[in-house]
Structure formats: C-alpha cells, structure tokens
Amino acid sequence: MKITGVGRAALMALGIAILAGCGKQDAQEPDMQREIGTYRAQDGTQSEHLYVTEEGYVQGFTGQEDTCDFQITVAEDGFYDLKFRAAGLGGYKENRILVDDISVGNLVSSTEEFEEKVIKRNFLSAGEHKITVEGYWGYIALDSLTVLESKELAADRELDVTLSNPDAGECARRLMSYLADQYGTNFISGQYCDGGLYGHEMACIFKATGKFPTMVGLDMMEYFPSRVANGSEGKSILLSDMDAVAKELQTLRDAKVPILWRPLHEASGGWFWWGDCSPDSYCKLYRLMYEKFTKEYELDNLIFAFRENYRTVSYLVLLSSYAGGLFCAGIMVLCLYLSHRRGTQILYAETGRGGK
Structure with a gap:
C-alpha cells in the first residue's frame, strides 16, 4: 500500500x-475457509505456573508472566485467521494474543462454556511462527488453536x-x-x-x-x-x-x-x-x-x-x-494504543458504518 x-x-x-x-x-465471500492446522494447547510450551488438566486443557493463567506458545508453520505468505477454543473460569475474561512477540489483539472468553474466538486477518510470511496466549485477566481454560486462511476481501x-x-x-x-x-x-x-x-x-x-x-x-x-x-x-x-x-x-x-x-x-x-x-x-x-x-x-x-x-x-x-x-x-x-512492551504493529481494520 x-x-x-x-x-x-x-x-x-x-x-x-x-x-x-x-x-x-x-461480492459474496466463500463460506468455507481452508484449515491449515489445529494445535492443542497441551502440546504447546507453557510457562512454569501453567498446568494441563486431566481433560487436556491448559490452566493457571493469572498474569502476563503466564504464557502458552504454539509453534505453527504456514506454507506461503498471506493472511490467516487464528481461532482459539477457550472458556472463562468464573465468567468474562480477556487475555492477550501475540504473533512472534507482537500483540495482535485480545482473546475474549465471555462465558464458562468453551467457545471459539477468532483473531482475523493476521499477515504471516511463509515459515514458522510463534503464537502466544499471554495472561492479562487470566483465569481461562485453553483448549486449542486452529489456523485458517482468511477469507478474501x-x-x-x-x-x-x-x-x-x-x-x-x-x-x-x-x-x-x-x-x-x-x-x-x-x-x-x-x-x-x-x-x-x-x-x-x-x-x-x-x-x-x-x-x-x-x-x-x-x-x-x-x-x-x-x-x-x-x-x-x-x-x-x-x-x-x-x-x-x-x-x-x-x-x-x-x-x-x-x-x-x-x-x-x-x-x-x-x-x-x-x-x-x-x-x-x-x-x-x-x-x-x-x-x-x-x-x-x-x-x-x-x-x-x-x-x-x-x-x-x-x-x-x-x-x-x-x-x-x-x-x-x-x-x-x-482508537488504538499500541504500547505493548514487545513492540507495535500496523493494524488493518475493516468495519462498517450503520446508517447515514
């Protein structure tokens, strides 16, 4: 651009x-997105305070020192959606998502039931990348990350x-x-x-x-x-x-x-x-x-x-x-405050205007 x-x-x-x-x-957007892969949280790299439950969920998030890293690989440059499956322990919770140590948004867990939340249109170059769930409010049960090709705009x-x-x-x-x-x-x-x-x-x-x-x-x-x-x-x-x-x-x-x-x-x-x-x-x-x-x-x-x-x-x-x-x-x-200690990024947001 x-x-x-x-x-x-x-x-x-x-x-x-x-x-x-x-x-x-x-233009009609396609309903289906190509799935690149699904990664279980229990197979990721967890910081010392985190633990895996009997059901296979990662818990123990309380602050920013608590992290779970997913190592993913994409075959080509492009935009990808990151779909997380998680539940808030005790209700609404927010925690940070980072791509290669750069903040890209928050994982919002609104209920105690497991639900899927998507961080859309993250540009990834071909190769390996680290996707991190970092504690902010903490207190979530993290199940998995699914990487999908983003829909064409x-x-x-x-x-x-x-x-x-x-x-x-x-x-x-x-x-x-x-x-x-x-x-x-x-x-x-x-x-x-x-x-x-x-x-x-x-x-x-x-x-x-x-x-x-x-x-x-x-x-x-x-x-x-x-x-x-x-x-x-x-x-x-x-x-x-x-x-x-x-x-x-x-x-x-x-x-x-x-x-x-x-x-x-x-x-x-x-x-x-x-x-x-x-x-x-x-x-x-x-x-x-x-x-x-x-x-x-x-x-x-x-x-x-x-x-x-x-x-x-x-x-x-x-x-x-x-x-x-x-x-x-x-x-x-x-209004964005890009002040995360690990860096900033250019964000592309596509939103709509309701009415005249």
Whole structure:
C-alpha cells in the first residue's frame, strides 16, 4: 500500500481518525475457509505456573508472566485467521494474543462454556511462527488453536459518502469523497501535534522526510471556559464550552478548512465524565453538540466522527435512534494504543458504518 501525504484537512480531536468502511458489499465471500492446522494447547510450551488438566486443557493463567506458545508453520505468505477454543473460569475474561512477540489483539472468553474466538486477518510470511496466549485477566481454560486462511476481501465496494448534515459545505463533501477514494488502497498519514502545523512533532517529521502529514490533530480543550474556571460544573458551563469552541471552528469554516471532528472520545472507558454515565445520556449530549454546531453555528465544514470499539454497541444503537434514525456521525474511529512492551504493529481494520 502507498502512503499519501497530500491534501489539506485539519483533524480536530484528541487522536487521529481513521476512515472505516461505510458501504455495502456486493461480492459474496466463500463460506468455507481452508484449515491449515489445529494445535492443542497441551502440546504447546507453557510457562512454569501453567498446568494441563486431566481433560487436556491448559490452566493457571493469572498474569502476563503466564504464557502458552504454539509453534505453527504456514506454507506461503498471506493472511490467516487464528481461532482459539477457550472458556472463562468464573465468567468474562480477556487475555492477550501475540504473533512472534507482537500483540495482535485480545482473546475474549465471555462465558464458562468453551467457545471459539477468532483473531482475523493476521499477515504471516511463509515459515514458522510463534503464537502466544499471554495472561492479562487470566483465569481461562485453553483448549486449542486452529489456523485458517482468511477469507478474501471484496475487491470492489460501493461507499456511501452522504453526510448526515444535509447542509454540509463543499469542502466537507470533497474531504469525505477523498477519504472514500483512498479506502482499501492507501494509508492517509496524520499526526497529533498540540503546537499545530509548526509544532514540535510536525517539525520532526518534516526534518526527517521533507514532507508534512496530510492531517494534523489538535485539541480544543484550552479554548473551554470551564478549563479556565478550573473544572466548574453545570449545563451553563457546558454550553459555554461548546459556544467557545464553535466560534473558533467558524474561523476554519470561513477559511474553507474541512475538519474531522471527534468529540467526547473514549466514552466507553468511563474515565472521562462524559463516559461515566449511561449510554442514553452520552448520546443525548452528542446529539446536543451536533445540533448546536450544525444548526446554530452553521458549521458546514465538519464531518462528525464517533470513536467505537467492541464495547460501544449500545452507544451506536442509541446514537442512530435519535431524530428518526439519523446517524450524526459520518465516520467510525478506531482508537488504538499500541504500547505493548514487545513492540507495535500496523493494524488493518475493516468495519462498517450503520446508517447515514
């Protein structure tokens, strides 16, 4: 894949927004996948605290020092699915999966019954590889790993570039079309930089490459009156914050700068006040900001983005139910913290957008 570094778009958020798939798939994927092999956990390499039960399951996971390694071999370069069979001891558990010591996701065991969970589309070169189940929450019974060839992705997709704001300006529409044109073909580079285009991070990138990233990520928090008021609470302060930021965004609108706007991020985590509430309350707040920005302040240069993960289904359902099914977020954002001590990886995520 090529990496593009052209175009002009400001990414106004606390992180980088990634375009998620937003269309229908016409081509039919095959139902069957070719199985490369099944590996029993009891035949793998276990760390000293793990043990094999009479039934042949590996147990004893309590922390990251507890690991079970599978040695696998694939005949050719390609994408492979890793299907694990495991059960959570005492209910819901999460543990880490690594490929050649690089984290690729979590093994989620949701019940005490054995079930199969798949980590999809891992690129493996021909040859031997080490697949590791590493304790995080621990307390699982691990049975086996099955390696399968990943299904082929559809070559052609018809992407819906309709924005939720019917009055969206030309710059926002052009940006959405540009993003859709890159889908499945290119990566679009972006960098968060508190100092803007000429901040430290951007300067380092330009010095190293002679180019600027396509997008710059900024934080509008310092414009909040509540920030100055040292955390004052109440609806009036909240609306005042929105008013202050909207006025700053109008400057960019007048300059015809399109913005990927990702407000109220990481709601499912609960560590920010806007996430420390019910999904219904969060969605009402999101809708309040959307209506205020698009109607009262006529910010037609915004493409609203919503940060999602596997725990925010209830947020998405509620968000899409307001105003007769109007889905005010045009882009799904996958927020990843690639800080595993053993390295990082480039992740390719194929997700869908539900509604307009």
